[in-house]
Amino acid sequence: MSTRRSFISKGSTIAGVLSLSSTAIIALAPARAWALDLESLTTLQGHTLLVLSRHIFPHDTLDSAVYALVVKDLDTLASDPKVATLLIEGIRRLNEVAGGHWLDISPERQLQIVESIAGGEFFEKVRSTAVISLYNNELAFAHFGYGGSSFERGGYLNRGFDDLTWLPSPPDEASPRRSNR
Amino acid sequence: MKKYDNNDSSVVVIIGSGAGGGTLANELCQKGIGVVVLEAGKRQSTSTFINDEWASFEQLAWRDRRTSSGSWRIATDFPNLPAWVCKTVGGSTTHWSGCSLRMREHEFNALSVYGEIDGASLRNWPLSLGELEDFYDRAEDKLGVTRTHGIPGLPGNNNFKVFYNGAKRVGYRDCHTGHIAINSKPRDGRPACQQIGFCSQGCKTGAKWSTLITEIPAAEATGRLDLRSECHVSRIEHDKSGKVTGVVYFDSNGNEQQQLARIVCVAGNAIETPRLLLMSESSQFPDGLANTSGEVGRNYQRHTTGTVYATFDDPVHMYRGATVAGIISAESDHRPERGFAAGYQLETVSVGLPSIASFLEPGGWGRKVTTPIDDYANMAALWIIGEDLPQSENRITLNRSEEDQWGMPVPNVHYDDHANDVAMRNHGFRQGSAIYDAVGAKRIIQSPPFPSSHNMGTCRMSEEPWFGVVNKWGQTHDIPNLFVSDGSQFTTSAAVNPTLTIVALAIRQADWIALRMGRRDI
Ligand SMILES: Cc1cc2nc3c(=O)[nH]c(=O)nc-3n(C[C@H](O)[C@H](O)[C@H](O)COP(=O)(O)OP(=O)(O)OC[C@H]3O[C@@H](n4cnc5c(N)ncnc54)[C@H](O)[C@@H]3O)c2cc1C
Ligand code: SF4
Numbered sequence: 001m002s003t004r005r006s007f008i009s010k011g012s013t014i015a016g017v018l019s020l021s022s023t024a025i026i027a028l029a030p031a032r033a034w035a036l037d038l039e040s041l042t043t044l045q046g047h048t049l050l051v052l053s054r055h056i057f058p059h060d061t062l063d064s065a066v067y068a069l070v071v072k073d074l075d076t077l078a079s080d081p082k083v084a085t086l087l088i089e090g091i092r093r094l095n096e097v098a099g100g101h102w103l104d105i106s107p108e109r110q111l112q113i114v115e116s117i118a119g120g121e122f123f124e125k126v127r128s129t130a131v132i133s134l135y136n137n138e139l140a141f142a143h144f145g146y147g148g149s150s151f152e153r154g155g156y157l158n159r160g161f162d163d164l165t166w167l168p169s170p171p172d173e174a175s176p177r178r179s180n181r
Numbered sequence: 182m183k184k185y186d187n188n189d190s191s192v193v194v195i196i197g198s199g200a201g202g203g204t205l206a207n208e209l210c211q212k213g214i215g216v217v218v219l220e221a222g223k224r225q226s227t228s229t230f231i232n233d234e235w236a237s238f239e240q241l242a243w244r245d246r247r248t249s250s251g252s253w254r255i256a257t258d259f260p261n262l263p264a265w266v267c268k269t270v271g272g273s274t275t276h277w278s279g280c281s282l283r284m285r286e287h288e289f290n291a292l293s294v295y296g297e298i299d300g301a302s303l304r305n306w307p308l309s310l311g312e313l314e315d316f317y318d319r320a321e322d323k324l325g326v327t328r329t330h331g332i333p334g335l336p337g338n339n340n341f342k343v344f345y346n347g348a349k350r351v352g353y354r355d356c357h358t359g360h361i362a363i364n365s366k367p368r369d370g371r372p373a374c375q376q377i378g379f380c381s382q383g384c385k386t387g388a389k390w391s392t393l394i395t396e397i398p399a400a401e402a403t404g405r406l407d408l409r410s411e412c413h414v415s416r417i418e419h420d421k422s423g424k425v426t427g428v429v430y431f432d433s434n435g436n437e438q439q440q441l442a443r444i445v446c447v448a449g450n451a452i453e454t455p456r457l458l459l460m461s462e463s464s465q466f467p468d469g470l471a472n473t474s475g476e477v478g479r480n481y482q483r484h485t486t487g488t489v490y491a492t493f494d495d496p497v498h499m500y501r502g503a504t505v506a507g508i509i510s511a512e513s514d515h516r517p518e519r520g521f522a523a524g525y526q527l528e529t530v531s532v533g534l535p536s537i538a539s540f541l542e543p544g545g546w547g548r549k550v551t552t553p554i555d556d557y558a559n560m561a562a563l564w565i566i567g568e569d570l571p572q573s574e575n576r577i578t579l580n581r582s583e584e585d586q587w588g589m590p591v592p593n594v595h596y597d598d599h600a601n602d603v604a605m606r607n608h609g610f611r612q613g614s615a616i617y618d619a620v621g622a623k624r625i626i627q628s629p630p631f632p633s634s635h636n637m638g639t640c641r642m643s644e645e646p647w648f649g650v651v652n653k654w655g656q657t658h659d660i661p662n663l664f665v666s667d668g669s670q671f672t673t674s675a676a677v678n679p680t681l682t683i684v685a686l687a688i689r690q691a692d693w694i695a696l697r698m699g700r701r702d703i
Contacts, residue, residue, distance in 0.1 A: 132235060136535035159501075175334070
């Protein structure tokens with residue numbers, strides 16, 4: 001995980017390169033490099049929130065580009081000064097407990113500190129944002145194998161709604177054959 | 182579209198256009214009666230529905246502020262969203278998944294069959310299954326319920342295949358794709374299901390019955406329905422004789438309006454209906470309308486629910502196809518030897534990736550939440566839905582310390598789980614887990630209830646006026662021209678999804694209102 005630093009507050013970015021393990025995501029992406037412009041947060045704050053989201057909802061093979069979407073939504077919420085203060089204070093506190101930069105300590109230590117703040121207001125803001133942002137996007141759909149919007153593709157009637165083959169098919173009286181073809 | 186004058190006191194005013202209100206409106210219009218429906222939500226259509234769980238939730242769900250209290254987990258997990266219901270034309274029938282079951286005889290006689298249970302306020306319905314059978318029949322025909330009226334069952338999806346095989350291996354004999362108000366073949370102007378998998382997001386094909394797709398257009402075609410969307414009723418008014426005279430509402434521009442009425446029928450779902458009666462307090466009725474019994478808002482029931490998720494070595498893709506795709510009814514009978522009264526159904530359910538992290542372990546985080554999601558594609562799920570016991574203190578009250586967008590007190594929803602509910606849920610968890618174990622589940626997760634999608638009992642029917650709010654026709658005991666027309670009427674919750682019964686009661690109520698209006702009784 002990159003820990004590039006920047007102290008410029010406006011026009012900061014976080015960036016990364018899709019890891020080769022995310023084949024499903026690479027198929028969707030126009031290019032392997034990604035970057036996210038931040039409006040309210042600094043690059044360092046953005047990175048901290050990205051790593052924090054990963055601790056809260058750890059998926060080892062899920063690309064950081066998807067966690068960056070959580071940061072994007074937190075950055076948008078931080079246009080409200082109250083939220084900005086909550087996030088900045090929360091990050092400050094992480095660093096304080098870490099006795100330096102929380103980002104620089106071992107993942108095990110990082111997690112211990114996250115556990116100590118779980119349930120607090122800052123943690124809840126990040127968790128409740130991540131629980132939606134992380135899973136409600138095409139990259140996550142591709143990664144986890146969810147179909148997303150299906151109406152425009154005619155639903156699953158002819159696209160595998162009953163393609164499971166590792167168990168026997170139920171008899172007709174329990175599950176009639178489709179009658180509308 | 183028909184437009185009645187706000188001072189036209191000959192109309193029937195119906196509050197809410199969901200399962201109860203939308204059905205009642207159509208039935209009355211078909212009989213030549215003029216109806217004004219006031220609906221707080223906007224009107225959507227198959228073309229505006231969205232195949233996206235969260236965006237659809239924002240489009241359709243009731244998100245006005247509510248509070249909750251009590252020992253149920255909802256008060257911790259979703260304190261400001263105690264119920265999952267809709268604010269849109271069609272009400273929660275836009276969200277519902279169509280599972281349509283009749284109540285059974287013993288469920289109408291809960292008190293006699295289960296006996297007095299400590300802490301519960303059980304009563305018998307003032308109604309027998311026999312009296313409702315014809316109306317169930319008409320309701321099933323109207324909704325196009327599969328496996329009734331010669332309508333074939335739906336083909337089972339992958340989630341059903343897992344459920345079915347597990348059921349057979351643990352010895353459940355009867356398991357099938359259910360009685361669902363989703364067309365298995367084209368019928369009544371609605372197409373056949375395309376297995377899109379967004380039933381709870383409105384169904385973009387219209388294969389699923391809803392009052393939006395079926396009842397309201399049919400009522401409009403009579404030229405007798407004046408449907409006013411984005412009109413939020415804040416108060417029901419009455420005269421000195423104690424009869425209701427009309428309603429006050431905020432229109433789509435936020436202006437206060439009044440509509441006079443010959444009869445008012447409240448069908449705002451089981452939280453808003455009692456709230457509105459309570460908010461309509463006056464010097465003559467200081468405890469709210471129709472509340473001399475003190476029962477308005479009490480006996481709130483929401484079904485004993487829980488979800489069992491299981492992951493497997495191989496793919497399931499549960500999101501493909503109908504949300505509720507199969508049922509096991511073997512646990513629905515009253516068999517006290519299991520350690521609890523009444524029973525429950527097991528139904529398949531699918532949860533999309535966008536919302537699964539919120540529901541698996543509400544408020545949770547870390548690997549116990551994410552490890553199962555890593556196997557999302559290989560996941561199956563089922564839902565427990567059982568009869569919960571009415572308790573007098575489980576109730577809707579006005580929370581006067583908080584206001585909604587109209588400056589009205591928000592409803593507080595209080596619910597304590599009864600020991601019977603807890604025992605039943607645990608039994609359901611065990612049986613549901615056994616089903617998945619039997620087909621090789623890798624991991625099983627037992628999740629607590631979602632915000633309540635089934636809401637009942639808060640203006641319950643009773644023979645004696647002191648035990649409830651309405652009589653067997655949904656007419657309030659206190660006020661002859663004030664009716665309750667939704668699930669609030671339920672005396673007990675029964676181990677069946679509520680909507681078919683709500684619709685059957687609305688059809689029956691329409692017949693009775695028309696008869697009484699004809700005789701000038703009301
Ligand atoms: C996701 C989901 C799945 C479901 N699946 C099933 C199922 O498979 N089977 C089943 O039987 N049931 C199911 N249900 C439950 C079913 O939707 C409800 O039981 C049914 O719709 C309730 O009918 P109702 O008339 O009481 O209220 P609703 O259908 O909720 O209608 C109430 C209407 O009143 C309006 N309203 C409320 N207050 C006011 C006011 N003051 N002024 C104006 N308008 C107002 C609301 O906006 C709403 O449109 C499901 C529900 C959900 C959320
Ligand atoms: S699965 Fe069937 S009912 Fe559900 S949304 Fe699709 S077409 Fe409609």
